[in-house]
Amino acid sequence: MSYTLFYSPGTASLAVHWMLIELGVAFEAEAVDIKAERSASYLALNPWGRVPTLVVDGAPVSESAALLMLLAERHPEGGFAPVIGSPERAAWMETMLLLANGLSPAMRDWFYADKDGEPAGADAVQALARRRIEGVFQRLDDMLADGRPYLLGEAVTTADFLATMLMRWSRNMARPATSWPRLEAYVTRTRARPAFVEVCRREGLTDWLNG
């Protein structure tokens, strides 16, 4: 199996980069400057010029949530997704889709309101995005109310990599994820994982680390 990850520090590629390190699989990492014009060769891999792209055995795949699910399927030994047919599988799918459909697009709207839409309407877009982001944070906080350590229970899954990455992006918002006490305890737990510390080291991320 061969992997090349095209990434940019701290962006939507972070969860995939983190999971590759968790899995301990061999991969190449290529930095993409998302502030610069994308090369024709990168646009051939990812027509929107976004990150992440993971080239899997020679074929480019994008969308961070899909990549996490694909890696879980290709490396079941990692145990990062409940097996097909297990009782936990439905909750895992529901949570992955909540994050990918409910939280990730709202984050994009928050950060790219004036680029993806009309600058004149950016405040309204951000106001709605904020409401949606905080609504999902509340749902995630509710999921942890029974004292479970991770979103799906005792085991770390792809949902935790995705959720932690998305919560990190809220660190400078009016209500960051860490202002929900259970989410603060949760990210303290996920950030303590050696692979999270390692991905931050490799990407040069120095904020939002424990202690």
Ligand SMILES: N[C@@H](CCC(=O)N[C@@H](CS)C(=O)NCC(=O)O)C(=O)O
């Ligand atoms: N839904 C996509 C979002 C990808 C995305 O928007 N990536 C951003 C970085 S977080 C990007 O590439 N931005 C550069 C641009 O839009 O020009 C995913 O989760 O992979």
